[in-house]
Amino acid sequence: MIVCSCHGVSDAAVRKAVEEGARTPELVAARCCAGNSCGACLEMLEQLIREMASPPTSSGDACRARSLRLKRVA
Numbered sequence: 001m002i003v004c005s006c007h008g009v010s011d012a013a014v015r016k017a018v019e020e021g022a023r024t025p026e027l028v029a030a031r032c033c034a035g036n037s038c039g040a041c042l043e044m045l046e047q048l049i050r051e052m053a054s055p056p057t058s059s060g061d062a063c064r065a066r067s068l069r070l071k072r073v074a
């Protein structure tokens with residue numbers, strides 16, 4: 001799924017950047033360019049960073065988190 005349409009950056013690329021240590025939207029932007037232009041994706045970047053910092057603790061949380069992500073993109 002594309003999270004930054006300005007640069008065609010996927011959620012997988014953002015997650016990889018976060019896994020590699022990018023813990024702020026600015027650091028994610030430095031690694032994969034997401035968020036470097038219009039800024040419309042910054043909220044999604046922040047959400048992905050938060051999700052990866054505190055993974056869901058139960059399957060119900062995982063479903064809810066996925067549902068929220070899909071709603072924001074739609």
Ligand code: FES
Binds near residue numbers: 003035037
């Ligand atoms: S959508 Fe990411 S910078 Fe514009």
